[in-house]
Amino acid sequence: RSKQRGNNVVSIFTKTMLNQTHDILKFENSFRTALQEDQFKLVFQPQFRIQNGIELSGFEALVRWHHPDRGMVSPAEFIPLAEETGLIVELDRLVMRKACSMWSDCLKVSGACENLHISINLSAKHITESSMMRYIEETIDKYNIPLQSLYLELTESAFVNDPELAAARLKTLNKLGVHCAIDDFGTGYSSLAYLNNFPARSVKIDRSFIMGIKPGNDCAKLLESIIKLAHGLNMEAVAEGVETEQQLEILRELNCDTVQGFYLGRPMPKEEAQKLISDYKKINGP
Ligand code: C2E
Ligand code: CA
Ligand code: CA
Numbered sequence: 456r457s458k459q460r461g462n463n464v465v466s467i468f469t470k471t472m473l474n475q476t477h478d479i480l481k482f483e484n485s486f487r488t489a490l491q492e493d494q495f496k497l498v499f500q501p502q503f504r505i506q507n508g509i510e511l512s513g514f515e516a517l518v519r520w521h522h523p524d525r526g527m528v529s530p531a532e533f534i535p536l537a538e539e540t541g542l543i544v545e546l547d548r549l550v551m552r553k554a555c556s557m558w559s560d561c562l563k564v565s566g567a568c569e570n571l572h573i574s575i576n577l578s579a580k581h582i583t584e585s586s587m588m589r590y591i592e593e594t595i596d597k598y599n600i601p602l603q604s605l606y607l608e609l610t611e612s613a614f615v616n617d618p619e620l621a622a623a624r625l626k627t628l629n630k631l632g633v634h635c636a637i638d639d640f641g642t643g644y645s646s647l648a649y650l651n652n653f654p655a656r657s658v659k660i661d662r663s664f665i666m667g668i669k670p671g672n673d674c675a676k677l678l679e680s681i682i683k684l685a686h687g688l689n690m691e692a693v694a695e696g697v698e699t700e701q702q703l704e705i706l707r708e709l710n711c712d713t714v715q716g717f718y719l720g721r722p723m724p725k726e727e728a729q730k731l732i733s734d735y736k737k738i739n740g741p
């Protein structure tokens with residue numbers, strides 16, 4: 456009897472495994488088709504400096520999958536699978552090309568936007584891959600992107616596996632003139648002591664820290680410490696997921712440098728982003 460039960464367990468287990476394998480294969484196939492048929496599009500979310508009024512500082516490129524049957528698939532859904540299957544390398548390269556091409560168009564249309572930047576997300580595993588470093592250099596060259604206008608966003612987890620190599624890579628990128636931001640700060644496992652060894656330009660504080668802020672509450676105190684910590688290490692503090700005027704006001708009071716969120720601007724198609732840049736130029740002059 457127990458043997459029979461054992462067999463059942465085994466067969467159910469195998470069936471689930473088969474299903475999973477099947478699902479992963481299906482995912483890989485549709486992902487490759489998506490790459491070939493250009494189903495991945497970028498949207499751009501504006502970022503603003505907030506300490507002297509509200510001033511456009513740049514955009515973050517975010518990927519969208521326009522799936523022919525499933526409609527819009529969120530990156531939160533497919534990026535983990537793309538990482539697991541290794542397909543993320545192709546995706547990050549595609550995003551890099553598309554974002555640089557968009558940015559070079561913006562520069563042509565509205566002249567040099569010296570104070571504006573484009574931020575691109577790099578999956579954690581890429582910081583240690585030298586081929587990715589080379590790809591970044593080549594792409595910047597190809598699209599003629601001013602180096603200081605390119606930011607790479609790397610999550611904390613990128614620094615955990617091999618902190619020494621990650622620190623060396625950051626130094627290389629700095630030498631090249633590319634800025635790096637530590638993304639989703641506060642959600643990973645890296646120790647605060649690490650921060651000192653990572654010469655990043657900015658720290659991007661995760662949305663989960665912004666959601667709960669009220670004047671003077673614990674969340675606001677925690678934010679204040681993170682912002683001070685960033686400034687103490689000569690980094691800019693960036694807050695993501697700012698949805699209300701009150702959150703913006705508190706962040707301004709806590710000396711946060713830059714914010715991004717639905718309150719000031721949602722991710723938008725290239726044409727709208729270009730319009731924001733032209734309006735910015737009109738106010739600030741060429
Ligand atoms: P992330 O880098 O933390 O990006 C911010 C996410 O928060 C974006 O979701 C954005 O649309 C969303 N967001 C922005 N403002 C607000 C707000 O005020 N409220 C709320 N509730 N959400 C806000 P999205 O575009 O779905 O991207 C999710 C994650 O997927 C990103 O998190 C990033 O880790 C990853 N991702 C997106 N695009 C790329 C890419 O091109 N390459 C790589 N490697 N990862 C990407
Ligand atoms: Ca990001
Ligand atoms: Ca982020």
Ligand code: CA
Pocket residue numbers: 639661662695
């Ligand atoms: Ca986040």
